[in-house]
Amino acid sequence: MGTVHHRPDIAADSPRDLSRLVGLLLILPAVALIASLFVGPVITFLLRSFEGDASPFEQYTRLFGSDIYLRVLIRTLVISFLVTLTCLVLGYPVAWLLSRLRGWKLALLALFVLLPLWTSVLVRTYAWTVLLQRNGIVNSVLTGLGLTDAPLRLLYTDGAVVIAMAHVLLPFLILPLWGSLRQIPPEFRSAALVLGASEFSIFRRITAPLSAAGVGAGCLFVFLISLGFFVTPALVGGPRSMMIGTLVSQQALDALNWPFAAALSAVITAVVLMAMPFCRRLFLVTRAEG
C-alpha cells in the first residue's frame, strides 16, 4: 500500500500528440531559469566549501573538529526530531478524523489545516512570540490557574522553538498521512466490525499498519524541512538554542566566512538529498493537492 495515488511521473498515461521538438521548446525556458538562477547558484555556493589554505577539506575538518559547531549540529537534529515527534502525535488524530468525515465537516476541518499552510510563516511565528511573551496569554492562563506564581520565561527557549515549528509544519504531516489513510478501503473496517473487533483494535491492527507508509513519508518531510528552517528559530529561539540555519546566516553575514557557511550548508543539503528518493513521490502528492 503506497502513500501515493497519483503516478510519480506527471504524465504517465496521457496521449502524446506534440512533437519532441515542440515539447523541448516548451519545457526549456522553465528548466533553464531554474538551472541557471536557482540550482546553479546553490551548486556554486556549495563548491566554495572546498576553499581553504591547507586542504580542500579544511572547512569540514573545522566543522566536525569543533565542539561548538558539533553541538549546533546535534541540537538541530534533536530539535528537528522533537518537532517531528510533536507533529506526529498532534497530526495523527486530525488526519484520522479527516479520513472519516464527509461533506461540510470535512471541508471545515480541511480549511483549518490548509489555512495555516498558506498563511505567512512570519505571521504565525509572530503569533507565538505574542502568545509566549512574559505578559502573554499562556503566562496569564498559567498564573490564573495557579500553576505558577510568577510568569515563566517561555519565549527564546528550546521549548518555544519546538512548539512554534511544530505549529508551522503540522500541515506537512497531516496532508500526506490523510492521503494514505484515505486509501484504506472502508470495507476493511466494516469487515472487522462485523467480526466483533473494537475500534481500538481496528486502529491497532488495520489503520496503523496500513498508514505506516504515510506516517514515514510525513515524518521524513517534516524532519527535512525542520533541518533547514530559519525564520522560526531566529525569532522565537534564544542565542543558546541556535540551529544550523541561524549559524549559516551568521557565518555568511556577520563573520563573512562564506566557505564555512557553504560547508554547513553542504551538510544539510547532503542529508536532504540522500532522503530525496524516499520523498520525491511525496512532493508530487502533497503539493498537487495542497
Place this chain on the structure above:
Amino acid sequence: METTPARMLSGFEWLMLALAIAVAAFLILPTLIIVPMSFGTDGYLNFPPRGFTFRWYGEFFNDGDWLRAAWFSLKVGVLTTVVSVVLGTAAALALTRSRVPFGGLMQLVIIMPMILPQIVVAIALLLFYQQLGMVGSIAAFVASHACLAIPFVLFSVSAILKRYDVDLDAAAYVCGADRFTIFRRITLPIIWPGIASGALFSFLISFDEAVISFFLSGVSDKAIARKFFEDVELNVTPVLAAVATLLTLATILVLAATAFLKSDRK
C-alpha cells in the same frame, strides 16, 4: 462522522475526535488571536485587548516604510505570477503532451526549488546577486520567487491536462483549425482553472515568502516580509498585529478564490 448510522461512538473514537478538535484549535487560534489585538487601544500587545481603534491600521497606511515594502512585494508578486504561469504552463504541456527527451531529468530540475533547504538557497542567492550587484533588485526577487512557484503551476495545470481529451483537438483539426486556434479556443479554456489556481498560489508564495526575501532585501528596497521580520525583532507595536491581520485576510481571499475556481471546475 461517516459511520454506520445510529451507532454510538466508541471510547477510542471519542478520544481521537477530542484530540483532533483540540489540535485543529491549536492550528488556527494563534493566527486568529492577532486579529482582536490589532484593534486594541494599548500601545503594546495585550490580551484580551482593551478598547477599539483603527489607529494601528491608520499608522500602517501612513507609514512610508511599510507602504514602500508592501508596494515592492506587490510588484514582485504580480511579476512572479506572470513569469511562473507562462513557464509552468508550458512545462506542463511539454510533460503531458509530448515525449520530451530527458523528461524525468527535466522534471527533477523543476522540482528542485521545493527540495533544497530554504536557508541554503537564500544564502546562495544572496552571494550570487551580491556578485552581480543586484541585491534588492526586483529582477532578483522575481527570478527567485518564480523558481519557487513554477512547480506549483506545473502541478495544478498538469492535474487537468492528465484528464484532457485529445480527441477534442483532433476534431478541431479536422474542422480546419490550426494549432494556435486549437490552443486558444479549446486547450486554454479547459486548462484555465488550473492556470488560475496556479497563478493565485504563485502570488501567495511570492508575497508570503520570508527567507529569500529576508536575505535579498536591500536597505531601501525591501519586501514586506523583511520589514515585518525587522519589526518583530526591533520594533514591536500593534501595527505588526494590523499588518499580520491584513496579510492573513489577503491569504483567505486568495484561498477562497481558489476554492471557488475548483468548485467551478466540476
